[in-house]
Amino acid sequence: MLRWWSTPRIFKFFLLRLRLAATYQAVDRYTVLFWAGLVGILGGLSSVLFRRLLDLMAFVLSGRHGSIVEIFSGLPPWQRLATPIVGGLVAGGVLYFGGRWHSRRSSSTDFMEAVVLGEGTLSFRSSIVKILSATFSVTSGGSIGREGPMVQLSSLLASMVGRTRKWSVAQRRLILACGASAGIAAAYNAPIAGALFVAEIVVGSIAMETFGPLIFSSVLATQTVRFLADSDPLYVIPPFHLQSGLELFYYLALGLLAGLVAPWFLRALRGSEKLFTKTCLPAYLRLALGGLVVGVLALRYPEVCGNGYSVVTGILQEQWLWSSLVVLLLLKVTATSASFGSGAVGGVFTPTLFVGASVGYLFGHACEGLGLGGLPEPGALALTGMGMVLAATTHAPLMAIIMIFEMTLDYQLILPLMLGCVLAHFTALGFESGSIYSASLKRKGADYAQRQLALLKVGGLMKSDPARVRPDAPFNQIAKHFVLHTYQYLYVVNEQGIYLGAVGLQDIKQYLGNSFLDNLIVAQDLLTDGPPIIHYSASLEEALEKFSHYTGERLPVVSDGPSPRLLGSLGKTDLLLALAERVPAAEGQFADQTKKG
Known part of the structure; x- marks a missing residue:
């Protein structure tokens, strides 16, 4: 009886998998777009639900429907005075007592800090406390916008998505940035501006590696809001015309x-x-x-x-x-x-x-x-x-x-x-x-330098636990790995974890369809040098040089020393994201030095 991987149907699927791999090398990029789109839909849904929550809260506090100005215009003087005071008292109490409930993890509570300075994750408990506090502030007449908690909520959902995936810091930061852009786009019915807000202000780069997923997320968030709520422009205005160049x-x-x-x-x-x-x-x-x-x-x-x-x-x-x-x-x-x-x-x-x-x-x-x-x-x-x-x-x-x-x-x-x-x-x-957001990015300035130093090395960007097999792994096990996953190389290590080489997806094509080779061929027989290796302590510039001579998407990361143990893999997208982040940082340092001089 033929093995599951060598049946005609699986064989056809495997050939299709090879053709797709040959045509689309950047599988990771399509994966990022998929998750960015999912985050955009979640951001749009959360924005619609949050708006309805605000309307409900405003009605509970005042017994009236309408905008905040309309509600306050109909209140007697004593309620106009008391409502913001009571709302501020409750909102502040949520922050004060919620601070004792917040998570003790190192994750940030501000999405800008998490994207630029942090690990790309938001504290769930602290974010919920902030969103709940904002609900009372906004509905009680506070002179402040509702877009803040909407972006926080969308970013929190993106952070939760990032936590479920074994992503690098750069990828978690990017998916969190997608959540923020989805929140802005949903709040103002402005998908392009939502992506540009995060790209210009938060990320500091409009490189396509970052801007593409931001656009993807913003568009789907906006379309979700338009489908569930309203598709009209935010401000309805009479037509204006430029009469003359003067x-x-x-x-x-x-x-x-x-x-x-x-x-x-x-x-x-x-x-x-x-x-x-x-x-x-x-x-x-x-x-x-x-x-x-x-x-x-x-x-x-x-x-x-x-x-x-x-x-x-x-x-x-x-x-x-x-x-x-x-x-x-x-x-x-x-x-x-x-x-x-x-x-x-x-x-x-x-x-x-x-x-x-x-x-x-x-x-x-x-x-x-x-x-x-x-x-x-x-x-x-x-x-x-x-x-x-x-x-x-x-x-x-x-x-x-x-x-x-x-x-x-x-x-x-x-x-x-x-x-x-x-x-x-x-x-x-x-x-x-x-800028108006500069203070948020200065709160963790002390930790920024340390994190930047970590990202200057390959070890700060690598993805741990790459797919690996032993030299004696049978052919059916190798084939199963390639069918179930999207990577192009399967790394081979010995019992001590020493990196020996790799088995390429293209290298096993000639053995497909021969069921008698099931246990005759092992990984050692298919072993090649594989992609070039890079050491854990190598700089990002060295990694970029490696990729300039290699068309693939990932490089195996090995330990320093004469016996290179396989530690992880470095993605080209992660590297480009990290290098893009360093450009605005370097510009900021240059500006500071110029002022001091």
């Missing part, structure tokens, strides 16, 4: 203004954070104090509550008087600073868009008051102002340009938006080199 001068002036305003907005946020820290209050009292500031402001202006989405929509529809908007802008910045500085968990992405829309709208009315001619419409200036302030605060102008376009689907303003965003970015750099 209007570009106004957009350039607005870009300059946005570049001047953004650093002061960042300093207000950071200054508030330092001020609240000096109080030395526990988290629940600190967040309650921040809620008190929001509640007092909401007594007269309920529009300061929430992330500012409804107000931005009104600005784009030109429904606000400039005098009222000036006051609201100052109060909104104060409320956002209070929520952010007190430690409320949430995002500042949407509040930043509020500041940009207000600055653009007020700039248009100021120019009109001066009697200047050929002005763009105030709504158009508000729309481009959103992108300009976003570019100046994040130092990611490309992401800001695409974000505004995807949120509005208005192509007419792409040209002025591009000019203004670039000018705002470079203007802001002259006053504030750090």
